[in-house]
Amino acid sequence: MDLDDIIHSLKNFEGVTRKRPIKNIVSILNDAYNVSGNTYLGYGDDASAIRIGDGKLLLLAADGIWGRLMDADPYWAGYCSVLVNVNDIAAMGGKPVGMVNVLSINSSETCYSVMEGIKDGADKFGVPMVGGHVHPDTPYDALDVSIAGIASEDAIITSCDARPGDRVIVGIDLDGRPHPSFPLNWDTTTHKSPEDVQAQIDIMAELAERHLVTAGKDISNPGTLGTLGMLLEASNVGARIEMESIPRNRSVDWDSWLKMYPGSGFVLTTAPENVNECVELLESVGITASDAGEIIADQRLYLRVDDDEGVLFDLKSEIITGVTEEKL
Amino acid sequence: MDLDDIIHSLKNFEGVTRKRPIKNIVSILNDAYNVSGNTYLGYGDDASAIRIGDGKLLLLAADGIWGRLMDADPYWAGYCSVLVNVNDIAAMGGKPVGMVNVLSINSSETCYSVMEGIKDGADKFGVPMVGGHVHPDTPYDALDVSIAGIASEDAIITSCDARPGDRVIVGIDLDGRPHPSFPLNWDTTTHKSPEDVQAQIDIMAELAERHLVTAGKDISNPGTLGTLGMLLEASNVGARIEMESIPRNRSVDWDSWLKMYPGSGFVLTTAPENVNECVELLESVGITASDAGEIIADQRLYLRVDDDEGVLFDLKSEIITGVTEEKL
Structure with a gap:
């Protein structure tokens, strides 16, 4: 599968395109998100x-x-x-x-x-x-x-605080399998103990308390790069990603893998000096993590495969959710 | 309309009968309501x-x-x-x-x-x-x-702490009108200012902080007596209610009134010595309130109209939601 095919497939993935109506809905609600004056993060x-x-x-x-x-x-x-x-x-x-x-x-x-x-x-x-x-x-x-x-x-992790120069860490629990009924659900939890599953949840609070990450999101329906796209959109930045640096279970091909909704998977951004500690913490609970690229000021998500590079999302002209996030 | 007609009409009111499947659903969830050990009130x-x-x-x-x-x-x-x-x-x-x-x-x-x-x-x-x-x-x-x-x-108000000997206070904002599309919605808020509407919400917290009530519920789809029935069921008690003591806007007949979902309406129980203070606080924000009867140990809701009395709900043999509430 070459780069153009992957980009075309991911751009038109329903998990990503279904997010578009959000902007219109949020615009109707207008300032309903802060009528009490106590809201810290709205939509x-x-x-x-x-x-x-x-x-x-x-x-x-x-x-x-x-x-x-x-x-x-x-x-x-x-x-x-x-x-x-x-x-x-x-x-x-x-x-x-x-x-x-x-x-x-x-x-x-x-x-x-x-x-x-x-x-x-x-x-x-x-x-x-x-x-x-x-x-x-x-x-x-x-x-x-x-x-x-x-x-x-x-000690809260937002989607809107990624900064140019940050590194992008992708962490996914590779110990899983596609769900029998839903090939794009990467089930990492049903075979694990509550203790192991809850340790993966708790590690995110640990990362937050240690102030190790600048932004983060859990990988959901839009898949790994769709989720990163939403984070970039919220932070008004772009990224340059090396596809082969994204942790993957090799039983799954790249196109399917990048669309997977993992039971435990996160995209995080961090200052370069904190990459190692982040990776170590994530891996201590069974989440395979690696540095997959960098945050840039140019609001595009560039995807590199081998020596080819293309634009997956141009966030200046396209929207994923189109929702601007701000701290109040 | 005589007592038997009212009882028959209220017992078969969809707002009440729709509550019955709740028990079955809750029984499947079993102890999922307290897996963390921090739950104070579940279903x-x-x-x-x-x-x-x-x-x-x-x-x-x-x-x-x-x-x-x-x-x-x-x-x-x-x-x-x-x-x-x-x-x-x-x-x-x-x-x-x-x-x-x-x-x-x-x-x-x-x-x-x-x-x-x-x-x-x-x-x-x-x-x-x-x-x-x-x-x-x-x-x-x-x-x-x-x-x-x-x-x-x-200072929390539950549905499960009504005690025999308590008085039942019904408080309803009578300044409203049936909604044009929904004759059983008693709209008390669209014509009022945010300040007046929010004062009615805040007064319940005031009643709680002053420890004036033993139990309470907002009047919702099951109407005034259906809501009271749910409170009695949760508290394992009964009540003896004088229909004519329930505050009513006289433009609405009793049968419709008792099925109304008011924008602001509550059934509360209180020790006899606190009735006056409760009524005064509710009326200070435009909620007309009165003592409509008493809580009894016999788990039946007796309704009295003029000199007639009948059983609206026999909670030993019938269920409304069938859910037992308990504090943990």
Whole structure:
């Protein structure tokens, strides 16, 4: 697969293009994100953050489970609703505290499987599902989960603070397998103990407390480079990435790998002098990490494969989410 | 309308009967509500509560907006998604901190109206909508909103602490009108200033801090007596209620009134010596309140109209949600 093919494939990947309507929606909400004056981070990050006193931040995130995931494998949908939310809090350097869900039920069999998945996810990640709301009579099955976490204002990881000169670290747990029903879900957690899984969540808070990273995001539906693109967009910077430096399980080809949603995977930026410590910490919990490139002022994501280089995203003319993130 | 007709009508009211599947769902989740050991209140209350240190509780609630509300009036659906969530936190004596949403969009026109409603709701109630998730391509329109709040462990209002001998106070803002699209929505907020609306939210925290109430809930889809029934179920008690003592706007007949979802309405229980102070505080912010009956050990809700008395809910043999609430 040559560079042009990879770029074309990633640019048109549904995991990336589905993000575009976000900008329009956010524009309608306008200043609703800060009506109380306590908001620290509004739209545009993995979780939002609100000051609650004593230097503490309440983190809030919500994720809906893609309908086709619910239809194809409701147990996995329930399990993933926990995983994706916990990762949103971890990516901010926060501690997940609890979750609530809204479940819309058409089939009670589906409902049962979804709840089983949620229960197992809560056990695995150690985050309680404390309540929610049920629509017992919808013409469709759907699941939305929200999570709250706590972080400190002086040790939060945002998506908007990457600076030119930073190094880009990609960390992915390579000990996994594509999920049988969803070849782009890189399942790294179902075969691991709760202790091992939770250690991977906790390491992000450790990175935050040690002030080792300048920005970070968990790798989600847009895949490794789509997620990095969102981070670059939020930080108003670009990057130059060496594809072969991204950690990969060699059983998966590059095109699929770059679109994977890993159970545990993060893109981080850090000052050059902190690269080694970041990599060591991530690898201490089984997340394979490496320096995959640099942050640049030019707002483009350049991808290099062998001796070829091309532009994956030109963030001056294209948008991924189009949402500007700012700290308040 | 005689007593039997009212009882039959309320028992079969969809706002009440839709609550029944909750028990089955909660039973699947089993102990997922306390996997971290920090949960203070799990399922069964307006919001769940989790200890976050220093005697503080994080409150979390989620509400989905009924599909028919989205279809009929998406602006009002968006506005109500804020109102119902804020009331859930208020009913616990908490301070609402922020909200997130998951929006599933089929029609972009609907989406625009929903977001306008959310924005106006956030402005009115002073609670920021800080983020969320969008499904841009669902075959239906749906909106789920979650809210986080903060309360103190020593001043939280639960649904499970009503005691025999307590008085039942019903407080409803009578300055409203049935919503044009939804005759069972008693709209008390759109014509009021943010200051007046927020004063009604804040008064619940004041009641909590003064330790004036033993239990409380905001009146929601099940209406005044359906909501009281849920409180009785959570507290394992019954009540004897005098219908004519429930505050009512006389432009609405009793059957409709008792099914109304008011913009601001609460059922509270209190020791007899605190009734007057509760009523005064509620009325100081425009919520008409009165002593409507007493809490009894017999787990039935007896309704008295004129000289007739009947059983509306027999909670030993029937369930509303069937969820047992307990403090951990």
